[in-house]
Amino acid sequence: MKIWEIFAGLGVPGLAIGTLYMLFRQFHWKLPTVPKSWTGPLLLTFMLIVGGVVFYTLHIWAPNKSIDNNTYKKTKRDLWVRITSQNVIYHTIRQDSSDKDYLVVSDGKVTGIVSDPASHVYLLIRRFNRPQFLKSSEQWIPEKYWGIKEAVVKAGGDWEGIICDYPEIEHNTPDYGYWELMAIATYDKNKIDSEIVWQTCGINHSNILIIGNTDNTSCSETVISMRPPISKKGYYIDKSLAPKETTYCVY
Incomplete structure (x- = not known):
């Protein structure tokens, strides 16, 4: 057995030599000296020839490990994201010493679901500015910048995001207000992170339109969040004038 251990230590060529050696000893072949x-x-x-044949054979029969990018490419049809709950959002109102200006701070959690837990989900929020004379829901003017923060995605695809919204100052307007919420799912995290202004957790809406219309990114329909009036006495809210839900992704 020791001689076979020696041959085995030489690999496949060694076993081939050992096999020939043992056959030669068994049958006493008369070979030229x-x-x-x-x-x-x-x-x-001999060992080099056998090793070359073995290596070439393994190379031919080895499974193909290359990835066809066209086959495995993630597309929007494979990726979708939704907001399922935004009932825990609070728009806190603080009045300054002049009793004229109001600081509105939005915070809270939003939950949802994404089709691929391996993707990155971002929660976005921005405020609507109301014109002086509001006559239709189309007259609301959205802010140029969104507040954005990456959400936590769980193994099953459920996600939870915390709002990151820069405080807004309202001047002499003890009125109700509206915010627009949206979720974005992407495989290109670096692309979104590079566009965020981290001091204010803001991202320009024009960048969202560009990123949201790429093949590896998808966004949810928007959800409208409302801040009630500061004083509800005698105040009527016409809900038909509220901003409409929409989507900024083109499929």
């Missing part, structure tokens, strides 16, 4: 000076080179040549 080889000069001793040729023995070493012939053995090395």
Whole structure:
């Protein structure tokens, strides 16, 4: 057994030599005598030939490990994201010492679901500015910048995001207000992170339109969040004038 251990230690070529050696000993084949000076080179040549054949064979029969980008490419049809709950959003109102200006701070959590837990989900929020004379829901003017923060995605695809919204100051307007919420799912995290102004957690809406219309990114329909009036006495809210839900992704 020790001689086989020696042959096995030489790999496949060694086992081949051992097999021939044992056959030669068993059947006493009459082979031409080889000069001793040729023995070493012939053995090395034999081992190199057998090793080359084995390596070439393994290379041919090895499974194909290359990835076809066209086959495995993630597209919008594979990726979708939704907001399922935004009932825990609070728009806190603080009045300054002049009793004229109001600081509105939005915070809270939003939950949802995404089709691929391996993707990155971002929660976005921005405020609507109301014109002086509001006559239709189309007259609301959205802010140029969204507040954005990456959400936590769980293994099953459920996600939870915390609002990151820069405080807004309202001047002499003890009125109700509206915010627009949206979720974005993407495989290109670096692309979104590079566009965020981290001091204010803001991102320009024009960048959202560009990013949201790429093949590896998808966005949810928007959800409208409302801040009630500061004083509800005698105040009527016409809900038909509220901003409409929409989508900024083109499929």
